[in-house]
Amino acid sequence: MxxxxxxxxxxxxxxxxxxxxxxxxxxxxxxxxxxxxxxxxxxxxxxxxxxxxxxxxxxxxxxxxxxxxxxxxxxxxxxxxxxxxxxxxxxxxxxxxxxxxxxxxxxxxxxxxxxxxxxxxxxxxxxxxxxxxxxxxxxxxxxxxxxxxxxxxxxxxxxxxxxxxxxxxxxxxxxxxxxxxxxxxxxxxxxxxxxxxxxxxxxxxxxxxxxxxxxxxxxxxxxxxxxxxxxxxxxxxxxxxxxxxxxxxxxxxxxxxxxxxxxxxxxxxxxxxxxxxxxxxxxxxxxxxxxxxxxxxxxxxxxxxxxxxxxxxxxxxxxxxxxxxxxxxxxxxxxxxxIWPEGVTPFHCGIVNLKQGDAEADTACEQIYAALVAKGLEPLYDDRDERAGGKFATMDLIGLPWRITVGPRGLKNGVVELTSRRTGESEELAPELAVNRIAEIYQAP
Incomplete structure (x- = not known):
């Protein structure tokens, strides 16, 4: 969505x-x-x-x-x-x-x-x-x-x-x-x-x-x-x-x-x-x-x-x-x-685009979104033209267990950021590895 x-x-x-x-x-x-x-x-x-x-x-x-x-x-x-x-x-x-x-x-x-x-x-x-x-x-x-x-x-x-x-x-x-x-x-x-x-x-x-x-x-x-x-x-x-x-x-x-x-x-x-x-x-x-x-x-x-x-x-x-x-x-x-437990979360993962309108960031978000859906998961993609702080605040408020953050700076290095809502810990991963990690958590096919 x-x-x-x-x-x-x-x-x-x-x-x-x-x-x-x-x-x-x-x-x-x-x-x-x-x-x-x-x-x-x-x-x-x-x-x-x-x-x-x-x-x-x-x-x-x-x-x-x-x-x-x-x-x-x-x-x-x-x-x-x-x-x-x-x-x-x-x-x-x-x-x-x-x-x-x-x-x-x-x-x-x-x-x-x-x-x-x-x-x-x-x-x-x-x-x-x-x-x-x-x-x-x-x-x-x-x-x-x-x-x-x-x-x-x-x-x-x-x-x-x-x-x-x-x-x-x-x-x-x-x-x-x-x-x-x-x-x-x-x-x-x-x-x-x-x-x-x-x-x-x-x-x-x-x-x-x-x-x-x-x-x-x-x-x-x-x-x-x-x-x-x-x-x-x-x-x-x-x-x-x-x-x-x-x-x-x-x-x-x-x-x-x-x-x-x-x-x-x-x-x-x-x-x-x-x-x-x-x-x-x-x-x-x-x-x-x-x-x-x-x-x-x-x-x-x-x-x-x-x-x-x-x-x-x-x-x-x-x-x-x-x-x-x-x-x-x-x-x-x-x-x-x-902070939703994985078993009852409304969406399995949130996707935050730090620079909506940037061609590379938009493409990466769309690819991550499609890959998660293909694995039977329901992501929530924050594609609003909104400042990053507002997007993070919304994600924290609604409590999705995992968030993938996509921005031009990370993409230059070939990575996105995967963050746990419960612990606040973040990890930089290649986009496909972030998708696989989320699929493993939910044991999706």
Missing amino acids: RLTRYFLPVLKETPAEAQIVSHRLMLRAGMIRQQAAGIYSWLPLGYKVLRRIEQIVHEEQMRTGHIPMLMPTIQPADLWRESGRYDAYGPEMLRIRDRHDRDMLFGPTNEEMITDIFRTHVNSYKDLPLTLYHIQWKFRDEVRPRFGVMRGREFLMKDGYNFDLTKEDALHAYNRHLVSYLRTYERMGLQAIPMRADSGPIGGDDTHEFLVLADTGESEVFYDSAVTDIRLGERQIDYDSVDQCRAVMEEFTALYARTDETHDQQAFDKIPEDRRRSARGIEVGQIFYFGTKYSDPMGATVQGPNGKPVPVHMGSHGIGVSRLLGAIIEASHDDNGI
Whole structure:
């Protein structure tokens, strides 16, 4: 993409309403525009990152054998009355009526609807286990929407639901989700710590939140610092293996890590003093096992091996897709702007032409651009007639991980400059070597 043909409405000044880093930088980088309190339009740059994050979530869900689908945003109230949650959920639910005066709602979550789909189409234990998920816009009428996409009213969420014959099978699904979420976050350049949490209106006794440590986090968390040293890395995971998923789950949850709602000071005091930590955290996902909480009242049963109806055991598993974008920025930025991890960057590389209109510089930039595209990469070429300082400031603000700088002086020596946004380190290379280096980083063909 050439910047002269792109829609990137960057701001030089920080809007007064932005209170935290991610909100400030998303507005300044032209990623979002507020349309109402807690409701945003996603402008092209923000939308590209959102889709990158969504794609990673899809890939990791399908890797585990989960099946994608899509449910509607508007739900009939009668389903929620069956489960008993219509009146219990609270004012965060946006309740509406259609033209026929029927009670409807803008879904904050989908346990009732997925249970209805299941009970309609699945009748035998032979069809289990089954996990269905979708990525869909939700609405929760927050009393104080703030911090940009971190606490909006409308948000993009992945929510998945497992159906199993026994509690043991459902707990394997729980562990499997925990492991797959760890992989998902690591691919985005994040370390999200699973912490024992409160189940809230979803219900159930077993639940973990995934939190990214950040000064601007809304939750107070308490943890053993050794937990931050654990990574999945390149481990090969067999998601069908009960023992392997349980072992990984136990490894990542054995050390103390709790949100403030479940914090146990006596247990915390048993940790060696030099490893006790309290901090702020940003919630980016949560998993639940709630047994037959929904299947019992809604009649979601299957014919068991003995021929008798058995209520299925269920769990739900959410990832805040749009919220993740803000969390990544909170965890990865500096005074100049965003620093995107390679896994979610909107463009793989920026190209800066230091002397637009110079025949040699223009030709070199076009050749580099074409070579990157030929390798399956998406570069952003700043071809504006703008001073060099302005171009560098824009690239730093929008946070592309790598920048190739092309100028007449370097070209006389047959080189361009390749710069890492994260470290600030630069290296002079022949143009074709710079292209190859970028392709190697992204493992492009």
